[in-house]
Every structure is written in C-alpha cells, then in structure tokens.
Amino acid sequence: MNGSTDRTSHPDRVWSVAEHLDDVLARLCPPAPVTRQLLDAQGCVLAEDLTVPLPLPPFDNSSMDGYAVRAADVAAATEASPATLTVIGDVAAGSGELPTVGPGQAARIMTGAPVPPGADAVVPVEWTDGGTGQGPAATMRAHSAAPQDAAGEVRVHRPAAVGAHIRRAGGDAQAGDPALSAGTVLGPTQLGLLAALGLDTVTVHRRPRVVVLSTGSELVPPGEPLGPGQIHDSNSFQLTAAAREAGALAYRVGVVADDAKALRAALEDQYARADVLVTSGGVSVGAYDVVKETLADLSSDEGRVEFRKLAMQPGKPQGFGLIGPDRIPLLALPGNPVSSYVSFELFVRPVIRTLMRHPEVHRRTARARVTEPLGSSPRGRRQFLRGSYDPVAGTVTPVGGSGSHLIKAMAHADALIVVPEDATEVPADATVEVIPLGHH
DSSP: OOGGGGGGGSTTOEEOHHHHHHHHHHTOOOOOOEEEEGGGGTTOEEOSOEEOSSOBSSSOEESSSEEEEOGGGGTTOOSSSOEEEEEEEEEOTTOOSOOOOOTTEEEEEOTTOBOOTTOOEEEEGGGBOTTSSSSOOSSOOOTTTOGGGGSSEEEEOSOOOTTTTEEOTTSSBOTTSEEEOTTOBOOHHHHHHHHHTTOSEEEEEOOOEEEEEEEOTTEEOTTSOOOTTOEEOOHHHHHHHHHHHHTOEEEEEEEEOSOHHHHHHHHHHHTTTOSEEEEESOOSSSTTOHHHHHHTTOOGGGEEEEEEEESEESOOEEEEEEETTTTEEEEEEOSSHHHHHHHIIIIIHHHHHHHTTOSOOSOOOEEEEESSOBOOOOTTSEEEEEEEEETTTTEEEEOSOSOTTOHHHHHTOOEEEEEOTTOSOBOTTOEEEEEEOSOO
C-alpha cells in the first residue's frame, strides 16, 4: 500500500476526486502483454514497435485496367493517328510468369497486376480501342467472352509518360520503415496494415474483462413486471455498455439481492473471469447497504475494500479495494443512476484504460461558456452537472437538474459540466470546465 492509504484509518476524512483517483490508479497492476490473432486484437493497444518487413507494394504494379507499354511507342499517339501495338498476352493480378514487352508490343494488364519487364508505362483501356478495331473503349471485354482480346492488336489514342499509372514498389513503405509504434490502438486500418505486412499475430496489451453487478432487492430486470416498491435495473446495463465503450470486454451479471451471503457468492463466482469488478448500490450509510456491509468485513486473505467519502456531487460514497486470491480491483459505486454513471466516468473508465495501457487514460477536457446560470452547488464539493456541449460555438447548456436520479436527463447529455469546490453558483456566460462524453 502506498502512503495515501494510511489516511483511510480516519473514517471521517473527505477525499478529493483527484486524491481518490490517484490512489486507485497507483494500486493497479496491468497484466503482461499477450499474443493475439489479428481480429482478436481489435481494440487492443499494441505492445511493441513494428517495422515494415517488406516493401509496400512489394512490386511495381498497375493502378489501372489497361495495357502495359513502352512509353516511347505511344509518345506520338493521337485519336487521329493512334499507335498500333501487338498484344502479346494478359497480365492478371497474381500472375507469376510475365511476358516481356518489346518494341511495338503491349500486354493487357489488370489493376494490381505486376508490370511486366520491358514496359515502363500503363495506358488505361479508355485511351485505347480495347482491341476491337473501333473507337475508344469504355471497358475490357471479359476474357471468357472475348479471349481474342489477349492477342491481336490494340490502337492507343493518347500518349503516356514513363511511369504513368504504375504504383512503384515501396511507394507506400520501404522495408525497415516504422510501421506502427507501441501504444497504438488497433482499429480496422491498423489491422489491415498488419495483414498487408504478412503478420497473422501481434503482441498487445489485452482488453480487461470487467464484470458489472447491480445490487438491490428493489431491482427487477427489464422486461419483467414491477411489483410494489420495485424499479427496473438500469445501472448494470448502463455500466456494462460504458465499460465496453471504454475498451473493456464487459459482462453483466444479474441483479444481486440485498443479502451479504448472496453478494459474496456472486463475487466469488466472477473471480475466475474478472480483471475488474464493478458494483453499484449499497455503499452509503443505510441499514441495508449490503455492499459496504459485505466488503468492509473481508478477512485479510480475501483482500481489503475501503469505503470513502469524496468531496463531489453526485457520487460522495465510493469504495475501492483489491479482493480475491488474485487481488482483483473492485470499485463499489453508488446506486443512483446518475451518481453511478458519473462515478464510472471519473474512476472506472481510467482504471480500464490504465489496465489496457491505452494512450489516453483520461477524457480530454475543454473550456466552454455556460448559456444558463448554475445555482445551488454545494460549497466544498466538486459538482458534475449534465450538459449539452457545442464545440463549434464553445458553449454548454445544462440538461435537467442536479438530482442524482435523473437518468432521462443523463441520456440527453453529451458532456459533464464541472463546478469547482469553492463555487456555489455560476452566472450565465461564465467559462466552465467541460468533460465531453463522446467516443475517443
């Protein structure tokens, strides 16, 4: 344990948001890199610098469907006086043995096919008669329908300079060039590059497996009827989706009732597959706050979870610890939907990004002009309000009130407005810090 945790022996201590987050991140141990098949590495962070093993493209190839020619043979070609060349065969993509193009000759060539020896330019088929003996061709006739077009003569109506419509070997990358650097998040285009380089596996920092549990005897799964005093479980869906958006492999566990034995069993069931455990609910000071009751009583060989008061609204009660035989990080979030989501953004998301060694652990913040006054912010607490952010205008507009149960307002917000601890109200047109919640 680092020095900051010594202070948790004072239960009345109030932690700042930054102190709590720093302490949580300092106690994480990111797993060792692993080797993955390319498609299994999507969304992962590259663990090593990669260089280009062979030129891209590996050979000179045609960028057009047309004819591989010697530029000197078509230098004087015009529509009125075309250059007539003898067609010596076809060069398709993937061709191995290539014909040699001599003076007065041409080889019909397809896009991506290697440029045959002797040729130093490609004329598009639209610049020729396509071997038909008629006017300019719009396209090549299929080989199966007109095999004679691979021989005979072709009339070229326009000149082509040396190198015209040829993609040179190494034009994209030379052997030994940097390909991707460690810390790169592997998306579709990066995986495409690795495949083009001939790599079928890659060493990455894997995406952490996050297991989400909602607690509360009042919770009913969506799709089931509500009884008296019951509400539908929304937190487990919201938090699982947020974990996936952050880059994790996230799993939702069904609702756990307010029973210490049931919660302990549910957590133990997840030790084998979880890199992070996230609970919502049961962390405040009520008589039925089962998460706090259960986790505060862990034996020393089971780990330790600390429950703290944070100088923030919403989300004052928070729990964090390392539990189970492998000391899995557990973050115990409050149960109100907005408190839960704000807590996820501030604490769980950075945990996920740290474990996967993502280059951007924290969301980027911005400064914006608030369009309406913000009132009744509690002194001494950092408040996070829902907002609609317009980055072009540089403005942010509050969405809904400050209540921690207002999940509809949260669904219509795309940013959090930060009101600092020493401010109790913010006038309209004041500049505030904004945390945009878009994907990045």
